[in-house]
Amino acid sequence: MQLPKQVTIIEVGPRDGLQNEKNIISTEDKISFIQKLKQSGIREMELTSFVSPKWVPQMKDATEVIHACLDDTRNFVLAPNRKGIDRLNETNCKAVAVFVGVSESFNKKNINKSTRESMEELRPIIKELKEKGYFVRACISTSFYCPYEGKMNEQSVIDLCSEFVHYGVDELSVADTIGKANPKEVYSLFSKLKDELPNTLLTGHFHDTRGMAIANVFAAIQVGISRFDTSAGGLGGCPFAPGATGNVATEDVVYMLEQMGIETGINLQKLVEAIDIIRPLLSRPLESKFYKLQNL
Known part of the structure; x- marks a missing residue:
C-alpha cells in the first residue's frame, strides 16, 4: 500500500458548510469559528462567497x-x-474559486446558465485573474452523479477539467456533489485525471450522503491525490442538490489519516473547539463520527 507522507486539508465549512444552514449565523460567530479553525492548523480555507x-x-x-x-x-x-x-x-483576497456543473440541469438551476455558457463567461475572467496574480481553483460540481440527470459521463468530466486547465486554473476541485460516488468510481476518474493533467493540483471533494465519503477519500489517496475539501463537523449541503447532506467531516478525515501515519498539521482538539463554537447555532445535528465520540 502506497501512502503519502502528508495530505493537505482545505476547510470548506465556513462557505460550503454554512451556505445551506437555515439559521442565520451572525458575522461575529462566523469570524470566531474561522479564527478557531485557523488556530487548529488549517492553512487553506474557503472563507465565504460573493453570491x-x-x-x-x-x-x-x-x-x-x-x-x-x-x-x-x-x-x-x-x-x-x-x-x-x-x-x-x-x-485584498488573492485566491478565488469558480465553479461549473458537468450536468447542464444542475448548472441551470444553480446559476441559470448552461455549462457551455458558464465556461464562455469564465474564460476571460480566469485570464484576467491570472494576469493579476490570483490563485484560481475551479470547482467541478456533479462530477459523478447529478440529482436531475443521474450518472455523469467520465469523459465529459475529463474534458471539462482539461478545458479549465487550458484556461490557466491552478487547481481542480472534483466534487461528488450529492454523495453517490463509490470508491471504484472515484479511483477510476481520478486515475484518468492524474494521467491527463499531471501538472495540475487535483483535489477531492466528497459529500457523505450515503456514508461513503471516507472510503472515497481513501480511494483517491490510492491514486496519489493528497488534497481534500472537508468541512468541520460535517457541515454542508447544497441548495440546488436536493437530499445532499454535508461534506465529509474534517475531523473524521484527519483522524483516519493520522491513524495511518499521514501528516495533516491539524490539531484535533483545537478543531473540536472550533466546532463547539458553531454547533449550538445550527438548525440540525452534526453527523461527524469523531465529534460525537468526543461528546459522549
Whole structure:
C-alpha cells in the first residue's frame, strides 16, 4: 500500500458548510469559528462567497468576513460570475474559486446558465485573474452523479477539467456533489485525471450522503491525490442538490489519516473547539463520527 507522507486539508465549512444552514449565523460567530479553525492548523480555507443574498442569504456578510479573516494562509472566496469577481477585486483576497456543473440541469438551476455558457463567461475572467496574480481553483460540481440527470459521463468530466486547465486554473476541485460516488468510481476518474493533467493540483471533494465519503477519500489517496475539501463537523449541503447532506467531516478525515501515519498539521482538539463554537447555532445535528465520540 502506497501512502503519502502528508495530505493537505482545505476547510470548506465556513462557505460550503454554512451556505445551506437555515439559521442565520451572525458575522461575529462566523469570524470566531474561522479564527478557531485557523488556530487548529488549517492553512487553506474557503472563507465565504460573493453570491446573491437573495438566493444564499447566509453569505450576505462576505465582505466583512473577508476583511476580518485574511492572513498569510490561503483564503479562498467563491465568486461564480463577473459580478462576484468585481466584488472580490475590492478586497485584498488573492485566491478565488469558480465553479461549473458537468450536468447542464444542475448548472441551470444553480446559476441559470448552461455549462457551455458558464465556461464562455469564465474564460476571460480566469485570464484576467491570472494576469493579476490570483490563485484560481475551479470547482467541478456533479462530477459523478447529478440529482436531475443521474450518472455523469467520465469523459465529459475529463474534458471539462482539461478545458479549465487550458484556461490557466491552478487547481481542480472534483466534487461528488450529492454523495453517490463509490470508491471504484472515484479511483477510476481520478486515475484518468492524474494521467491527463499531471501538472495540475487535483483535489477531492466528497459529500457523505450515503456514508461513503471516507472510503472515497481513501480511494483517491490510492491514486496519489493528497488534497481534500472537508468541512468541520460535517457541515454542508447544497441548495440546488436536493437530499445532499454535508461534506465529509474534517475531523473524521484527519483522524483516519493520522491513524495511518499521514501528516495533516491539524490539531484535533483545537478543531473540536472550533466546532463547539458553531454547533449550538445550527438548525440540525452534526453527523461527524469523531465529534460525537468526543461528546459522549
